[in-house]
Amino acid sequence: MWAGGLADARDRRTVLLAAHCGLGATYAALWVQAALGVGSVPLLMVLVACQSLALGAIMTTMGAAVPRLVPAELLPAANSLGSLTRYAGSIIGPVLAGVLIPVVGLGTLYLLDAVALLAVVWAVVRLPPLPPRPGPRAGTAGLRHLAGSRLLVAVLLVDLAAMVFGMPVALFPELAWHTFGGPVGGGLELGLLYAAYPAGVVAAGLLSGTFTRARRHGAVMAGAAAAWGLTVVVLGLAGWLWLALVALVAGGAVNFVLSTFRNAITQAHTPDALRGRIQGSLTVVLFGGPHLANLLHGAATTVLDHRAVIWAGGLLTTVTVAAVTWAFPELRRLGAVAAGDTG
Structure with missing residues (x-):
């Protein structure tokens, strides 16, 4: 911050x-x-x-x-390259x-x-000078702008739903052991589960030219978040390792799309004088969200089977994204930013 x-x-x-x-x-x-x-x-x-x-x-x-x-x-293309x-x-x-x-x-x-x-x-x-531009200097100005923008609130809610409800990384060891027969201390099965998601991310990054020219940025972001939830549902229901890996590769790909357009939307719809503080808030969410997901998924396994926790989290992600998209039409109607519109 x-x-x-x-x-x-x-x-x-x-x-x-x-x-x-x-x-x-x-x-x-x-x-x-x-x-x-x-x-x-x-x-x-x-x-x-x-x-x-x-x-x-x-x-x-x-x-x-x-x-x-x-x-x-x-x-979108610049954020895609950075993420890749x-x-x-x-x-x-x-x-x-x-x-x-x-x-x-x-x-x-x-x-x-x-x-x-x-x-x-x-x-x-070698970068050109990037001096500050006139604008509010109060430390809370960024949070006030974020809370006052329905579009940015919708983006934040969609991102939180995807990261908190649909990020079951903490359960990968249990999934590898109990469901796919891997050794207790880890092994090939666990290694493949950890590797599948980033493989999907890199694959999507290499093919980013196919989606970064999309015109409806908000709909693409929301659709990617909903699709991520569905891949997590498949992961939780999968009884075969190959199907779980396919789900994670697909999930990594759609999550890459989600993060690309999340960053592009927040950057384009925030005044330059506030971008640092807005990005600081989003960085806190980006780093804190997965840790909260680990806590929630771990706690939920004291009540439910680990596979049920995973698919339920994916379903909750998709339902939450659908609800946010319905409640915030600004997001689903959002188009691409025209040249010169970023301030």
Whole structure:
């Protein structure tokens, strides 16, 4: 949240530069403590907190900066490319780490992270200046704008329904063990369940040119959220591993569409002077939603079978999205943003 206020009050290029430098310094500190064999758990916790702080600031500020860098009609494509880059990195990074840790050691990887960030810092330096624009400076101005916009409230409700009701990641170990016969401590079945969703995300990202030109942004977003709920229903009812994997791949693809148009809509329909604070609020939801989903799904399994919890959550997602779409016609009628309309 504080990063969003900073992004509205300062040059966003400067904020991005400071956040990336802070992230690089954190990785360098992780390398130093590993090389010296400090072994301090409190120090590690502080450094991990610094890493999260820097990443949150980067995501918030980038979300606010994108509409200043690309034309309004290209916002879906720009958000799609950004999401594809993040998800591809989340897949390739662990694979590379698994290969390199036995060769160079974990500590050296921290140093390599810090060095690699120099290329990102150089790219940020090459951005044009992004000075703040006139507008309300109160810290609560973003929340007031969000609460006062029926369109943004509808987008937030749809996104929350998809993330909280329809995100059963916490139940994957139980699903792999009890339903698909995997070993108790994890195994191929669990690994495939975890891999299927990001595979669908990356596939959709590579084919994003087929949907980012859509004209009815609100209907596409709501339809993708409802479809996500249906894929979760199939996941909960699936008695075969292959069917569960197909459902998760399809779910990852439609969730990619959902996130692409969620970001494009919020960016296009928020004044530039408030974009940092609005993006800060959405970043809190983005990070907090899955944790709340883990809590709710875990608690529900004390009452219901894990498969029932999964398909019920998917059904609740679809029903909630349908109700929000009916109650907020602004969302289902929303079209594409014309050039020059982003402020």
